[in-house]
Amino acid sequence: MAERGAVPGAPAGAEVLDQLFETVRARRGDDPQSSYTAKLLGRGTAVIARKVGEEALEAVIEALRGDRAALAAESADLLYHLLVLWADAGIEPEEVYAILRAREGVSGIAEKKARKPTDGDD
Numbered sequence: 233m234a235e236r237g238a239v240p241g242a243p244a245g246a247e248v249l250d251q252l253f254e255t256v257r258a259r260r261g262d263d264p265q266s267s268y269t270a271k272l273l274g275r276g277t278a279v280i281a282r283k284v285g286e287e288a289l290e291a292v293i294e295a296l297r298g299d300r301a302a303l304a305a306e307s308a309d310l311l312y313h314l315l316v317l318w319a320d321a322g323i324e325p326e327e328v329y330a331i332l333r334a335r336e337g338v339s340g341i342a343e344k345k346a347r348k349p350t351d352g353d354d
Contacts, residue, residue, distance in 0.1 A: 249311065249325060256312075256319045272316050280320050284313045 259269035272280050287310040294302040318325065 246325070246329065249315065252312065253315045253319065253325050256315050260319065269316060272313075273320055277317075277320055280313065280317045284310065284317050287313050 256269050259267045260273050262270035264271035264274050272283065287306060291303060291306040291310050294306050315325075318328070
């Protein structure tokens with residue numbers, strides 16, 4: 233049985249993110265006139281980070297509007313731009329996955345308390 237909202241033939245779960253990350257990494261050095269990813273990577277960290285922020289804000293707006301389809305689309309944009317940021321910073325998805333795995337079974341409240349007070353979390 234297919235997951236609700238799943239695209240037929242598309243990879244499942246994190247596999248699709250891993251494939252997208254490999255595509256992002258492969259675009260480094262491509263012609264910025266023909267590759268949006270290459271253009272972003274060529275413009276540098278500040279531009280990429282700003283795009284991540286913009287996409288996050290757009291996702292928040294759609295969540296507050298209650299538009300599920302628009303939220304899903306903005307979430308895809310956010311994840312793409314986050315992967316570009318990871319590639320720019322030299323972060324491998326496995327590094328992030330390992331952090332998430334280490335947090336499994338740990339209360340979010342306890343995990344936040346263990347962080348440094350300068351993290352800015354509520």
